[in-house]
Amino acid sequence: MLHVYGIKNCSTVKKALNWLEENKFDYTFHDYKKEGISEEKLKEWEKEISWETLVNKKGTTWRKLTTEDQAAVTDAKSANQILVKNTSMIKRPLIEGGKQLVVGFDENEYSSFLK
Secondary structure, eight states: OEEEEEOTTOHHHHHHHHHHHHTTOOEEEEEHHHHOOOHHHHHHHTTTSOHHHHBOTTSHHHHHSOHHHHHTOOSHHHHHHHHHHOGGGBOSOEEEETTEEEESOOHHHHHHHHO
16 A cells, blocks of 8 residues: 655645556655655655655745745754644655655656565
8 A cells, every 4th residue: 555645735646646546556645735744754755765755855845935944944953843843845646555655746656666
């Protein structure tokens, strides 16, 4: 069973969920907005992917941070502190399942990772 993390109204998450459904994958969904995320979960992911991969610096939430807050994100610890408070800054979707994590939506990557 796959576990998908994201925000339901995110267009990229919607594309990923549609792809999973069209390809008949079972999954559970964790909505950051409703359920949040723990620092422990972020640390678990960071054993497989870098903290830099998790931080969405292209999104609105990042751009709304002060320059000082942006500059303070220099390592996993500082990134995790801000991600727990600002879950919209976590790149999405993030899919757990199989042997690795998949971040974002790419049909080719999904096909090779999930099939």
